[in-house]
Every structure is written in C-alpha cells, then in structure tokens.
Amino acid sequence: MRALESDAVLEGIDRYADKHFLHIVNREKARLLERLVKKHKPELALETGTLVGYSAIWIARNLPASGRLVTIEVSKRRADEAVKNIAAAGLSGKVDVVVGDALDVMRKIHGRVDFVFFDVADYLACLEALEKNGCVGKGSIIVANNVKWFWGQLQGYIGHVRDSGKYKSSFHDFGFDGMEVSVRR
Numbered sequence: 001m002r003a004l005e006s007d008a009v010l011e012g013i014d015r016y017a018d019k020h021f022l023h024i025v026n027r028e029k030a031r032l033l034e035r036l037v038k039k040h041k042p043e044l045a046l047e048t049g050t051l052v053g054y055s056a057i058w059i060a061r062n063l064p065a066s067g068r069l070v071t072i073e074v075s076k077r078r079a080d081e082a083v084k085n086i087a088a089a090g091l092s093g094k095v096d097v098v099v100g101d102a103l104d105v106m107r108k109i110h111g112r113v114d115f116v117f118f119d120v121a122d123y124l125a126c127l128e129a130l131e132k133n134g135c136v137g138k139g140s141i142i143v144a145n146n147v148k149w150f151w152g153q154l155q156g157y158i159g160h161v162r163d164s165g166k167y168k169s170s171f172h173d174f175g176f177d178g179m180e181v182s183v184r185r
Helices: 002-020 027-040 054-060 076-088 102-108 123-132 152-163
Strands: 044-048 068-073 095-099 113-118 136-144 167-173 178-184
Touching: 002 054, 002 076, 027 054, 027 113, 027 136, 027 178, 044 054, 044 102, 054 068, 054 076, 054 095, 054 113, 068 076, 076 095, 102 123, 113 123, 123 136, 123 152, 136 152, 152 167, 152 178
Parallel strands: 044 068, 044 113, 068 095, 113 136
Antiparallel strands: 136 178, 167 178
C-alpha cells in the first residue's frame, strides 16, 4: 500500500512543482537516489533541503524496514508542507523533518550516517562537520545534487571527495545538471 500512496503523492508534487516552478529533483535524479538506497540499504540517511518532501519520499520509501531519514529544511512553511506530504505518502514513521540551518544541524549529529543527500547548503562544510564528528564511515554514501549547475561554487567540495583519498567518487550526468556520488573508503 505504501508504494501506491507515495506514487500518488509524488505525482501530485510533480504537478504542483510544474505549475508553481518549484525546483525539485526530477524523476531521473530521483531514480538514482532510489537505486542507491535500495543497493546500500542505509539505516540512517540525512538530507539537506527538504523543500516539500519530494526527494525525502523517494529516499524513505526505499529504506530498509529499520531505516530512518532525517531531512533538514530552513523554511518552517516548507517543512510543514513536507510533513503533510510525507504523512500522505504513509512515511511519517520513517522520516524526521528538522527545521533549521543544515550546517548547524550537521555539527550536532553524532553516530554513523550511512547515506547523505546534499541538495542545498554548503556541501563541503556540512560534510566536514559530519567527518569531524565521526559520522561518515567506510561505505557511507554521499550524494551531491546540482553539481553541474553550481560547478564553480562546488570546486572545494568536488576536490575534497575526488582528491582527498577518503572517497571513491563518480559524476552522474543528466545533461542539464549532474550529481556526484561518493562512497567513503
């Protein structure tokens, strides 16, 4: 039943986003997230930039039964919309929506994080905060969205995941944009 509920909610968000020019990940990017979550089966996933919960639904519905997603949104209004969408998708029990600045939240997280999806915020500062707190261990998956659009602004992050020796990193090109997927060594 959960898949049917979430499919209907995702289709509704797609229509809403088209009508209101809301920048959500598209289906192609969402399917990459889905494949990664299904393959790696994270117990704890993090997301920055919840917006209305679209990518959170894609991630949460593919988590293992015991998996949880913590998604961070700076806008209280958008976070409230996300909570409603996540509930309508039947996923409230798997997702915690946190209102706040992503970097502030990342600095407070301790314990292993298996999957991270950066969709807004200072990716490098957030990742370094997680590394400093010992949250990113061998096999942790880090996904950065909008890498092609913000290529110039993300050079520090790209250099870190590609050249630090800590990650095996690959770029996924979607034509108009791209995502960087990095696995902690």
